[in-house]
Amino acid sequence: MLPYKNLLLIKKNSQVAVFRQIATQFIGLIQEEKLLPGTELPSTRALAFDLALHRKTIMAAYNTLVAEDWIESLPRKGYIVSPRLPEVRPRSYHANRLASYQSAPGFMFKTLENFTYPPSSIRNANLIIDDGFPDIELLPKEAMLNEYRRVLHKTDLKKLNSGWDPEGTPDFRIALCEFLNQTRGLDIQTANLLTTRGAQMAIYLAASLIVQPGDKVVVSDPCYFFATKAFEQLGVELIAVPVDEHGMCTDIVEDILSKHVIKLLYVIPHHHHPTTVTMSTERRNHLLRLIRDYRLAVIEDDYDYDFQFQYDPYLPLASGDHDGNIIYIGSLTKVLGTPFRLGYMVAAENFIKAAAEWRILIDLRGDVFMEHVVAGLIRNGELTRLIQKANKLYRERCHFLADLVHTKLGDVVDFKRPNGGMALWLQFPKDFPLQKIIKKSLSLGLGIAGSTYTPETNVSYNAFRFGFASQHEDALEKAVEIFCRSFSR
Amino acid sequence: MLPYKNLLLIKKNSQVAVFRQIATQFIGLIQEEKLLPGTELPSTRALAFDLALHRKTIMAAYNTLVAEDWIESLPRKGYIVSPRLPEVRPRSYHANRLASYQSAPGFMFKTLENFTYPPSSIRNANLIIDDGFPDIELLPKEAMLNEYRRVLHKTDLKKLNSGWDPEGTPDFRIALCEFLNQTRGLDIQTANLLTTRGAQMAIYLAASLIVQPGDKVVVSDPCYFFATKAFEQLGVELIAVPVDEHGMCTDIVEDILSKHVIKLLYVIPHHHHPTTVTMSTERRNHLLRLIRDYRLAVIEDDYDYDFQFQYDPYLPLASGDHDGNIIYIGSLTKVLGTPFRLGYMVAAENFIKAAAEWRILIDLRGDVFMEHVVAGLIRNGELTRLIQKANKLYRERCHFLADLVHTKLGDVVDFKRPNGGMALWLQFPKDFPLQKIIKKSLSLGLGIAGSTYTPETNVSYNAFRFGFASQHEDALEKAVEIFCRSFSR
Numbered sequence: 001m002l003p004y005k006n007l008l009l010i011k012k013n014s015q016v017a018v019f020r021q022i023a024t025q026f027i028g029l030i031q032e033e034k035l036l037p038g039t040e041l042p043s044t045r046a047l048a049f050d051l052a053l054h055r056k057t058i059m060a061a062y063n064t065l066v067a068e069d070w071i072e073s074l075p076r077k078g079y080i081v082s083p084r085l086p087e088v089r090p091r092s093y094h095a096n097r098l099a100s101y102q103s104a105p106g107f108m109f110k111t112l113e114n115f116t117y118p119p120s121s122i123r124n125a126n127l128i129i130d131d132g133f134p135d136i137e138l139l140p141k142e143a144m145l146n147e148y149r150r151v152l153h154k155t156d157l158k159k160l161n162s163g164w165d166p167e168g169t170p171d172f173r174i175a176l177c178e179f180l181n182q183t184r185g186l187d188i189q190t191a192n193l194l195t196t197r198g199a200q201m202a203i204y205l206a207a208s209l210i211v212q213p214g215d216k217v218v219v220s221d222p223c224y225f226f227a228t229k230a231f232e233q234l235g236v237e238l239i240a241v242p243v244d245e246h247g248m249c250t251d252i253v254e255d256i257l258s259k260h261v262i263k264l265l266y267v268i269p270h271h272h273h274p275t276t277v278t279m280s281t282e283r284r285n286h287l288l289r290l291i292r293d294y295r296l297a298v299i300e301d302d303y304d305y306d307f308q309f310q311y312d313p314y315l316p317l318a319s320g321d322h323d324g325n326i327i328y329i330g331s332l333t334k335v336l337g338t339p340f341r342l343g344y345m346v347a348a349e350n351f352i353k354a355a356a357e358w359r360i361l362i363d364l365r366g367d368v369f370m371e372h373v374v375a376g377l378i379r380n381g382e383l384t385r386l387i388q389k390a391n392k393l394y395r396e397r398c399h400f401l402a403d404l405v406h407t408k409l410g411d412v413v414d415f416k417r418p419n420g421g422m423a424l425w426l427q428f429p430k431d432f433p434l435q436k437i438i439k440k441s442l443s444l445g446l447g448i449a450g451s452t453y454t455p456e457t458n459v460s461y462n463a464f465r466f467g468f469a470s471q472h473e474d475a476l477e478k479a480v481e482i483f484c485r486s487f488s489r
Numbered sequence: 490m491l492p493y494k495n496l497l498l499i500k501k502n503s504q505v506a507v508f509r510q511i512a513t514q515f516i517g518l519i520q521e522e523k524l525l526p527g528t529e530l531p532s533t534r535a536l537a538f539d540l541a542l543h544r545k546t547i548m549a550a551y552n553t554l555v556a557e558d559w560i561e562s563l564p565r566k567g568y569i570v571s572p573r574l575p576e577v578r579p580r581s582y583h584a585n586r587l588a589s590y591q592s593a594p595g596f597m598f599k600t601l602e603n604f605t606y607p608p609s610s611i612r613n614a615n616l617i618i619d620d621g622f623p624d625i626e627l628l629p630k631e632a633m634l635n636e637y638r639r640v641l642h643k644t645d646l647k648k649l650n651s652g653w654d655p656e657g658t659p660d661f662r663i664a665l666c667e668f669l670n671q672t673r674g675l676d677i678q679t680a681n682l683l684t685t686r687g688a689q690m691a692i693y694l695a696a697s698l699i700v701q702p703g704d705k706v707v708v709s710d711p712c713y714f715f716a717t718k719a720f721e722q723l724g725v726e727l728i729a730v731p732v733d734e735h736g737m738c739t740d741i742v743e744d745i746l747s748k749h750v751i752k753l754l755y756v757i758p759h760h761h762h763p764t765t766v767t768m769s770t771e772r773r774n775h776l777l778r779l780i781r782d783y784r785l786a787v788i789e790d791d792y793d794y795d796f797q798f799q800y801d802p803y804l805p806l807a808s809g810d811h812d813g814n815i816i817y818i819g820s821l822t823k824v825l826g827t828p829f830r831l832g833y834m835v836a837a838e839n840f841i842k843a844a845a846e847w848r849i850l851i852d853l854r855g856d857v858f859m860e861h862v863v864a865g866l867i868r869n870g871e872l873t874r875l876i877q878k879a880n881k882l883y884r885e886r887c888h889f890l891a892d893l894v895h896t897k898l899g900d901v902v903d904f905k906r907p908n909g910g911m912a913l914w915l916q917f918p919k920d921f922p923l924q925k926i927i928k929k930s931l932s933l934g935l936g937i938a939g940s941t942y943t944p945e946t947n948v949s950y951n952a953f954r955f956g957f958a959s960q961h962e963d964a965l966e967k968a969v970e971i972f973c974r975s976f977s978r
Contacts, residue, residue, distance in 0.1 A: 015670040024674065024808075031774075068803055069770045101681045104839050105813040106784030107752075109698040111843040112850075118653050128651060136650040141641045148637045152630045160828040161625040161959060162617060164607050164938070181504040185513060192590045197686060197852050204851040209598040230850040263596075281558045285520075295595030314557050319513075324594040339649040339857035350593050354600040361601075361719040362693045362851060363686050368828035370859065449653070470650060 002034065004042060005050045018053065019060035026061070027070055030081055041071060041079040112233065122447035129479050131274070131450025131465040132304075132422035136337035138390055140382050147376040151369060160368050167356040168195030168344075172371035175378040176344060184305065185319035186328075191349040194356055195342065195366055199303050199331040202345040204230050205355045205362075206327045207264060210297050211236050215263040218256060220248045222461055224273040224301065227266055236263070243272055245416070247279025250286040257294050264297045269317055271304040271421040274450070274465050278314060278419070288320045298326045306335055306387045307469075308420040309395035324348040332374065334422070335387055342366075342374060394422060394469045401468040401476050408480050411489070422469035423450070428462045433487070438464070440486035446479055491523065493531060494539045507542065508549035515550070516559055519570055530560060530568040601722065611936035618968050620763070620939025620954040621793075621911035625826035627879055629871045636865040640858060649857050656845040657684030657833075661860035664867040665833060673794065674808035675817075680838040683845055684831065684855055688792050688820040691834040693719050694844045694851075695816045696753060699786050700725050704752040707745060709737050711950055713762040713790065716755055725752070732761055734905070736768025739775040746783050753786045758806055760793040760910040763939070763954050767803060767908070777809045787815045795824055795876045796958075797909040798884035813837040821863065823911070824876055831855075831863060883911060883958045890957040890965050897973050911958035912939070917951045922976070927953070929975035935968055 008025050010018055029035045041047075044062060048055040062079055065071040071079050122128065154160070160169075167173065173190040180186050180193075196202045203226075211217060213235025219228055221240035231238060239260070241252045248267055256262060267287070269279035279287075291298055300317050318328035328346040336342065345355060359365075377383045401424060402417045414427045428434050438451050450465035468476060497514050499507055518524045530536075533551060537544040551568055554560040560568050611617065643649070649658075656662065662679040669675050669682070685691045692715075700706060702724030708717055710729035720727060728749070730741045737756055745751060756776070758768035768776075780787055789806050807817035817835040825831065834844060848854075866872045890913060891906045903916040917923050927940050939954035957965060 014676070015667060016674065016676055017671060020674050100807075100809070100811050100813055100815075101675075101677050101835070101837050103813050103837065105786065105837045107699065107786035107814060109786070109840060109843060110847075111698075111839075112846045117655075117846075117849070123651060123653050130651070133650055136646055139641070144641065145634070145638055149634055152628070152633065157625055158959075161622055161826055162612065162619070162938075164612050166606075178504060182506060185505065185509050186590075187503070187505055188590050197856075200849075200853045201851055209600075210596065226849065226853065233847075233850055297594065297596035297598070318589075320589070322589050324589055324592050325596060326589075337650055339861075341852075341854070341856045346590070348590050348592065348594045350600075351598060354598060357601045357606075358599075358722075360606070360689075360715065361722055362690055363830075364689045364715065365830070367686075367830045367856065367859070370856070372828075449651075470647075 002029070004047060007034075008051060010051065010053070019057045019064065022051075022058065022061035023064040023068075023070075026065055027068075030070055035081050037081050037083045039081045040077075041081070043078055112229075118447070118449045121442060122449055125442060125447025126445035127475060127479055127482070128447045128449055130467040130470055132467040133470045134334055134337050134390060134422065135393065135470045136339065138386060138393070139337060140377075140386060143377065143380070143382045144373065147373040150376060151372045154372075160372065164365070165368070166360045166365045167352065168193065168366055169368050169371040169375070172375040175375040179378050179383070180330075180344075180346065184302075185315040186346065188346055189349075192346050192352060194345045194347075194352045194359070195371060196345060196359065197363065197366065198333050198341045198343040199301065199329050200226055200230070200343070201359075201363070202327075202329040202343050202355075203227050203266075203299060203301065205358050206299050206329070206345060206347070207231055207234055207236075207266075208358060209351070209354055210264050212263075216260050218253060218262050218265040220267065220272065222274055223266070224268060227299075227301065231264075231266070243275055243277055245277060247272060247277050247283050248287075250283045250290065253287065254290055257290060257296065262294070262296065264299065265291075266299045266301065267317070268301045268303070270302050270314060271307075271418065273301075273303065274423075274425055274463070276416070276418040276421055276423060276425045276465075281314075284314075284317060284320070288317060288322055291317075291322045291325050295323070296325060298322070300326050300328045302328060302330045303334055304421045305330060307391060307394060307422060309391060309398065318346060324351075327351065332383075335383065335390070336374070340370070340374075342370065390469070391420075397468040397471065397473065397476065398424075400473050401466065401480075404477065404480050405466070408484050423465040423467045426463055426466050430462060432462060434462050434464070437483065437486045441482050444482045444486060446482040446486075448483075491518070493536060496523075497540060499540065499542070508546045508553065511540075511547065511550035512553040512557075515554055516557075519559055524570050526570050526572045528570045529566075530570070532567055601718075607936070607938045610931060611938055614931060614936025615934035616964060616968055616971070617936045617938055619956040619959055621956040622959040623823055623826050623879060623911065624882065624959045625828065627875060627882065628826060629866075629875060632866065632869070632871045633862065636862040639865060640861045643861075649861065653854070654857070655849045655854045656841060657682065657855055658857050658860040658864070661864040664864040668867050668872070669819075669833075669835065673791075674804040675835065677835055678838075681835050681841060683834045683836075683841045683848070684860060685834060685848065686852065686855065687822050687830045687832040688790065688818050689715055689719070689832070690848075690852070691816075691818040691832050691844075692716050692755075692788060692790065694847050695788050695818070695834060695836070696720055696723055696725075696755075697847060698840070698843055699753050701752075705749050707742060707751050707754040709756065709761065711763055712755070713757060716788075716790065720753075720755070732764055732766055734766060736761060736766050736772050737776075739772045739779065742776065743779055746779060746785065751783070751785065753788065754780075755788045755790065756806070757790045757792070759791050759803060760796075760907065762790075762792065763912075763914055763952070765905070765907040765910055765912060765914045765954075770803075773803075773806055773809070777806060777811055780806075780811045780814050784812070785814060787811070789815050789817045791817060791819045792823055793910045794819060796880060796883060796911060798880060798887065807835060813840075816840065821872075824872065824879070825863070829859070829863075831859065879958070880909075886957040886960065886962065886965065887913070889962050890955065890969075893966065893969050894955070897969050900978070912954040912956045915952055915955050919951060921951060923951050923953070926972065926975045930971050933971045933975060935971040935975075937972075 010021055044055050044058040048058045066073055072082050073079055173193050177190045177193050211234050215236045216239055217231050217236045218239050220243045239256055242249050302316050318326045331343040333341055415424050438448050499510055533544050533547040537547045555562055558571055561571050562568055662682050666679045666682050700723050704725045705728055706720050706725045707728050709732045728745055731738050791805050807815045820832040822830055904913050927937050
């Protein structure tokens with residue numbers, strides 16, 4: 001009999017259960033031919049004694065080995081190594097096992113180049129200034145718990161389980177469709193609506209259906225980072241159009257359209273990201289005409305529509321006359337908070353159908369449970385109340401921060417007070433050492449997240465988004481104070 | 490003054506708010522040049538009287554038009570059409586507006602060909618037999634509500650809002666990592682783990698990183714439909730390897746590897762989908778050797794691991810010696826139920842990093858709130874208890890259905906009693922008119938969903954998956970009864 005006491009090494013504080021450690025090491029011994037087919041194993045009692053373990057642990061190990069055909073249990077004889085084993089290889093299944101995931105794989109795979117995302121230093125800062133996140137403390141917690149309870153205790157809960165609605169749960173689409181018609185001047189049916197995990201998935205799906213590698217896509221300069229990154233990964237050529245105080249320059253768009261075949265235009269007419277500019281009515285009408293004349297596929301990203309501090313917002317382009325060419329994209333994540341992911345796409349019915357089929361391949365379908373919960377929040381008015389409450393608060397914070405920046409940084413910063421949204425776009429003079437000051441601020445405990453995922457083209461702006469919506473006034477004050485402390489005038 | 494009473498048509502039962510209808514129609518009148526720049530508008534009082542509406546509604550409409558620059562409010566003069574309007578186009582912004590989403594867009598886009606999904610006739614059947622869904626009634630509802638409450642009332646709720654973890658919420662990854670190590674004989678770190686919406690997203694991400702259009706990918710024949718569809722959409726050439734009672738035929742895989750450059754192999758060693766076959770130890774060892782020798786990138790889809798009716802399951806290939814070349818994919822959706830979407834990918838650290846970056850572009854990140862809830866269910870043991878409870882019940886249902894099929898259909902059906910999972914794979918003789926009988930069953934109220942998304946190659950099997958896990962015994966009995974009634978012997 002082998003000296004099992006020495007051969008079987010048990011790590012008591014390993015995450016792998018002891019019986020599994022034993023089974024795995026027996027497999028190693030069999031594969032290394034230290035245990036040959038037909039060899040008798042020690043009795044569970046004897047091995048338990050040798051290893052100072054409970055006999056049940058050994059039995060669990062042996063049962064595992066039996067279930068996996070490595071050993072056999074013979075009546076009145078005990079356990080033997082299976083005589084029917086295939087030829088074993090000298091290299092053990094076990095020996096390198098624990099290291100299998102600790103080295104790089106041997107095959108080739110793609111990685112995204114120059115992909116910047118807030119580094120852990122910023123994610124772990126004491127005070128993080130985001131680029132425009134909502135304040136999650138505003139959530140109607142009890143109302144949400146009531147919805148969770150209602151959905152979990154539905155008498156037809158089983159129906160939620162059928163799970164074949166890649167376009168979104170019917171219940172949720174009906175509620176969301178009504179909400180969008182009422183708030184955005186749309187007149188759509190549920191067939192025009194696909195719900196997604198968030199706006200990003202809607203952007204990815206829409207672009208995937210429209211572009212091929214090598215196609216030309218018009219975006220703004222600067223532009224929402226994760227949209228341009230997604231387009232780049234789809235292999236397209238980006239043509240960037242400047243944004244001035246009236247929004248994307250549509251004259252330049254017209255010029256480009258007359259010279260190139262443009263497959264897709266991506267536009268954020270409302271509170272443009274990152275600049276917060278809202279496109280003028282004149283430009284909107286011009287763009288709508290171009291869309292119709294050129295049958296131009298357009299993604300209208302309206303992530304920020306619900307946050308308007310004035311009486312009534314601009315309606316989206318999608319509510320205008322575009323012959324069905326606008327794919328309108330929005331998100332409830334900006335309302336509920338970033339821990340909840342829920343977006344949508346509005347488009348012509350046949351486009352929605354194609355997008356839903358594509359969605360199956362990358363995600364099957366949405367989270368039906370959550371969609372039912374949010375449908376409830378829309379129907380009982382909680383979502384609208386949350387938006388109203390948030391607008392009131394965000395407007396105060398916006399003015400507080402704007403006043404503060406004007407007072408403390410007015411000599412070096414250029415910014416426009418936005419009429420809604422969740423962030424200020426702070427622009428600094430070309431010779432202002434912004435990147436250095438952001439680093440210095442970090443050493444003082446302030447992480448400015450919105451400064452890190454600006455693409456290279458945006459760096460030339462020497463600017464960043466200062467999110468005010470998620471922070472109390474004292475935190476905003478503290479952030480500005482640290483930022484100011486990071487440089488001397 | 491224009492005859493506004495006739496020009497402005499108010500639909501009281503429209504989904505568009507009345508004030509918005511009025512505003513939109515004013516825009517139409519301005520664009521059609523029926524109202525010229527500088528024209529005075531009727532007072533709110535007068536128009537309210539004309540239209541028999543409340544004055545507040547008219548004020549809301551005018552405020553909207555002011556906010557959008559269409560009209561101006563002059564002190565002591567009332568409202569006039571903005572004199573600074575751009576040249577208006579004769580074609581109204583309004584006229585076709587309501588119809589914008591009702592026609593096909595003018596641009597070209599991709600659609601997926603031959604994409605079959607359960608048609609609404611099956612989705613609306615009285616009794617739906619799925620292809621292997623869990624029983625959502627088993628959910629620990631109170632424990633889940635406690636977790637929802639716990640997470641919503643966390644004192645550091647704000648921290649959940651930072652939202653920069655495309656690899657998954659740290660809390661959830663730690664809990665899931667431990668769970669996987671304990672149940673699957675893995676010894677991974679959180680850096681080896683990416684959480685996704687479900688297994689499908691993990692499959693899509695992994696394949697996207699590994700293959701280019703034109704590459705060759707080995708799959709099984711038959712194979713999980715949505716995986717092969719995703720590979721096809723990535724433009725690869727599929728090479729299908731037969732599955733027999735010992736699993737995928739690895740001799741044939743070896744032969745293919747010696748003749749072609751294979752970029753990826755997709756395998757479901759455990760309860761293969763659709764056939765429910767579990768791969769033998771011999772084949773597993775053979776495949777592991779091939780993976781090492783050829784540095785072969787492998788997706789191991791282990792959707793069904795947690796459902797084992799016997800004492801102890803086969804460990805995944807990923808727990809063996811594969812030099813980091815296996816991308817191991819699983820799902821908690823099969824445990825929690827289809828309304829909850831939560832999957833994961835286990836791989837070498839640098840692969841996980843690349844996959845997380847790709848994930849940002851299609852989805853930004855997961856649902857942080859839900860990930861915290863499920864982390865709680867893992868830590869307090871509820872998830873494990875749910876799996877144990879489910880296994881006990883599914884085993885009973887499996888045997889009940891197997892006995893029933895044997896008794897009632899034994900003369901025409903060929904099937905193996907699986908040792909786990911959620912479905913039987915029922916194979917019928919070549920000349921058995923299965924498709925006709927499925928249609929007939931549907932007319933009698935029985936929808937067999939698993940029969941509809943078999944790819945063309947699978948139709949030759951004349952077979953379908955009969956999910957037993959989600960159905961009470963009386964429903965299983967009813968389903969078999971209707972199926973039998975649909976044909977005469």
